[in-house]
Amino acid sequence: MTKVTMTVNGASVSGEAAGNTLLVEFLREELRLTGTHVGCDTSQCGACSVHVDGKLVKSCTMFAAEADGTDVITIEGEAAEDGTLSTVQQAFQDHHGLQCGFCTPGMVMAATALLKENPKPSEAEVRHYLEGNICRCTGYHNIVKSIMAASGQNVEPMAAE
Amino acid sequence: MPKDNGIGASLKRREDVRFLTGTGNYTDDISVHRQLYVHFLRSDVANGTINGIDTAAASAMSGVVRIFTGADFEGVGSIPCGWQVTDRHGEVMKEPAHPVLAQGKVRHVGDPIAAVVANSLEEARNAAEAIDLDIHELPAAVDMRKALEEGAPLVHDELGDNLCYDWGFVEENREAVDEAIKNAAHVTTLELVNNRLVANPMEPRVAVGDFNRATGDSTLYTTSQNPHVIRLLMGAFVLGIPEHKLRVVAPDVGGGFGTKIFHYAEEAFCTFAAKALNRPVKWTASRSEAFMSDAHGRDHVTKIELALDADNNFVALRTATLANMGAYLSTFAPSVPTWLHGTLMAGNYKTPLIYVNVKAVFTNTVPVDAYRGAGRPEATYQLERVVDKAARELGVDPVALRRQNFITEFPYATPVAVEYDTGDYNATMDTLETMIDRDGFAARRAASEAKGKLRGLGINCYIEACGIAPSNLVGQLGARAGLYESATVRVNATGGLVVMTGSHSHGQGHETVFPQVIAEMIGLDESMVEIVHGDTANSPMGMGTYGSRSLAVGGSAMVRATEKIINKTKKIAAHLMEAAEADIELKDGQFSVAGTDKSVAWGDVCLAAYVPHNYPLEDIEPGLEETAFYDPSNFTYPAGAYSCEVEVDPETGKVTIESFAAADDFGNVVNPMIVEGQVHGGLGQGIGQALLENCAYDENGQLLSASYMDYAMPRASDLPLFKVDHSNGTPCTHNPLGVKGCGEAGAIGSPPAVVNAVVDALQSAGKNVLHIDMPLTPARVWDAMNG
């Protein structure tokens, strides 16, 4: 066990982690930030996506010790202090971009990272960027729509009918 | 103007805020003080005799609290099956025991052999590796056809063979069907495979067992679509815990799609072990574990024959299916290929004579049970494929052939025992043809060809049965449970309502939709209504959510309970306004006396019920709380027309979905946004089945697709934007909301559309390809073109 210190959602936190403790385990078990989910054991689903030093990272692919000294943002850190949803979060609600909600934290973290890199992505770019995030509920239609809407683009033509 | 409240409004979901901010409460988010962790040691062979399990060294390892094996479950009940099918000879199905931990034999890769309970998951895993297993591997029964041959390896030695049942439906029609097929002007025959799938909700299964020694109460937190059903099955049949001493909680659940209906060994284990150890015990499936322990779906091998007369009218239909049960009978497994499949074989058509034969087969594979659509996708796929093939053989337009044979008068009693209450199949087909600009297809095909690609258009219909089901009917068919739903509506003194429902939401949005219905009935803002579900401690006995039944059955129970509330409040209002009860009207949350300007507000009447100072105490009790159980009188029958347009790259065989459209009749729609989302999700899974997904075993019973590395889940770039329409709703005639259910349609109607489209594309290049089995991977399509 070693002591690991990092900034999570703006607050400095520290805890004990074994050498093989994954960042996602540290977040969920040690810090009780259970918004970050685990959907697979082969780094394929993206349910565990967080931002580490501003980069999109699958937190099941990183040891907690590797994140020592970094700045981590999880889904719990996306809304404003007063609870106001971020633009991406709000767009997901407005356009029904989630059903069971299990993939959602990862989707929101991925979408937020995408829009930082590419503020006006095309539909194809959105779909391509989500290659590492699986959703079983939505058929992706409304996820894509939510992200396009969050980027300020007109999604009227993507209305379902 | 679209409504912003009540029935018909695309109200945004209130549950979204917690899911979007990471504050949902999924089962794995629950950690109970002093909890232990269990790791299951699972069989890595498909069939084998357990000669010995030596746990001595493992038990001595750090952190290990106790290791359980099958011997600890002697005298404990078997995991039960909830449906007994009677076969065509009048014999009941074979029903082998399904122990919580393997006893004597292992029967599929993933069968749990031992359970290591330790202080940490890591310690449990490490100790499991130190267990010394002596298993004698036996040849496995994997392929269904071979499993039925003389001398095949037996999954259950005591059964004598691997046939679970041989079901015929309608048995009395068999000879007439044979005769009609023999004499028909044309018979189209098709053999096909409905590929085995894994449901893969993104949240893996989790169970946390807890026991309170002071009260003797057990609690199970579990990822379930139906906590009351788990309480009943596990309490009464496995562990012998009376229902009042057992609480089952299914909190936020990350998708179900059928695979979280069933009662699983791990749930019983955690509940049992928590009591034995007097400590909470938690299990979280890894994804690899989910692949080898969640019930799988589909896996049918079918031969279907459609007979037509000289005028292309369908005259008879005969199908013979082998249905995989896997190694044990999962909760609803026997019903899926029989009553949920055979009864839908009429489809949207007037075929007068139908005979369905299903042989259910035990194999050394994971149990197979209901997956989104459960039986109806299998029925729709074979029927809509054979109709398409018939159209091609006869050289007629596939839509015209369908229209010619549509059922157009309702109610309609099919020859397979169900009665469709309403529908308008021409209307959904008309809408579909407009949505897809069918007339423009030739130009689109020419444009694809100019790029060196092939283009195909596939169109089909579907009908399904939802809102399962009339209890007396399913009882006759072998269900060992009733299939009603319940709701308790509690009105508080200040007029707010809480609905406790047996329906369970795991993505469907009940917390938003159910209040819309009540808001409409009383004329309140939907924010006045709260939904409570997912906990046997605070909701009445309910059967849960599957078969697109929540609104049709659970919603109906809620309507009935609310009607009782309204009746009572009208009595109170009549008393308060000194008027006759018959003259009281309720509108916009206001009671008034017809023909006068007297009125009293909803909130004042509710307050009077709890502060009954001026109240008809001699006639009615104080308080405002009512419960209703709703048992439907029929299934509901959503139906529609779907189309898929594909491009096929002739160089590689790769299929690209260019467009997909769905025109559905769901009856009345409460929240269009949510209905469309349900259709999108179903389409994603149906297209996934058609193009990508396949659960494969090798001939030794090794599971080849056991992770997302080798089981192809649909990704965002595999799917198109969907065009969906539900404007042709013909309201269901027998439930109070006129709703039919929309959760499974997309998965039912879409696979044949994709395959029809790909066959059409290949045919356009002069290839004599009449069928390709799903999934239509580039390799399979290329082989079909070049084979």
Ligand code: FES
């Ligand atoms: S849990 Fe990290 S990618 Fe699936």
Ligand code: FES
């Ligand atoms: S919303 Fe359920 S997995 Fe995406």
